[in-house]
Amino acid sequence: MITGKKIFLSAVEKKDLEQLLEWRNNADNRRFYREYRELNMQQQLMWYETRCINDDSWNYFTVRLKQEPEKMIGYCGLIYVDRINKSAESAFEIGDLKYRNAEFINDTLRTKIEYAFDNLNLNRVWAEIFDNKVYGDKNITLDYYYQQLGFQCEGRKRDVAIKDGRYVSSTTYGCLKEDWIQKCQ
């Protein structure tokens, strides 16, 4: 268990897969990540088997409330972990819209990234954010939440994906251990 202020991260269990799949297949959510397929349970099970159980370079967690441990509000991960270059990509989703706000987004990201630097001994965490996607209850994009934690804009990749019928570009944010220490410790 990896604890934050009001949330904690725990390993993905088989019983979580159905809810995760529902969030994954949600058309609104898909606007935020690279996935475009409509996934079935068989694919979800295969993903669980290959990534969650058998892949060292893939760290996926469910996000739960400390006060209500049975309540899963989302998921997050440190993926494509590169052990030699000590880097990983950050992925997350607060699937339960009631909790998709600044407090819980910050709590989730902060907890996960602290784990990346202090436990996984990484030197760099990065994230790729698609253009202008407001996330949560206020008029704020994902960029803001990452920048709050010390992430810096490293550039833009043009026309990387098709969302809502047109090409979108993405911004890459990177956080080095030194950035994290300066901002958050």
Place this chain on the structure above:
Amino acid sequence: MSIIGEKTYLTCIKKSSLEILRTWRNSEDIKQYTREYREISEEMQSQWFEKQIHNKSQLNFEIYSNDNNCLIGQCSLANINWTYRSAEFGIYIAVSNLRGYGSDALKALIKHGFYELNLHRIYGEVYSNNLRALSAFYKIGFVKECVLRKAKFMNGDYCDIICVSMLEDEWREKYGK
């Protein structure tokens, strides 16, 4: 299948070339600019060859010199995303003193990507200390998009990764049809 440039042409990977390609891949000069950190064994090379035959998201090529039909290097389009129409290029020239051959092969590869495979975006990652490659790519028309800070550890220290890319209309504008 042949993809023809001015100085070079590209063909598919042949079993008979695997050993020389493996030697090149393992050589210090070339290996330092690839992602592979292990020494590639004959068995690993053979398995890679079998896998890439069936892998629809990558295309691998041998590079030959037009002058003397000698094998001089290797290039590829990998991580092909057929929905978003994007692919990552990779290239090395193993024979020294061949000025302009790498650029020629890369141009032939990219033309194939845009004109035959109907791609929209071709991108690549270059380590910031690979100055020769960077200047060649900019000259061809690749645009610098990102600087991934300290994303690569090599020769005892971290360096940056530079992301470059080209879009199909940029290619058409620069090189016509």
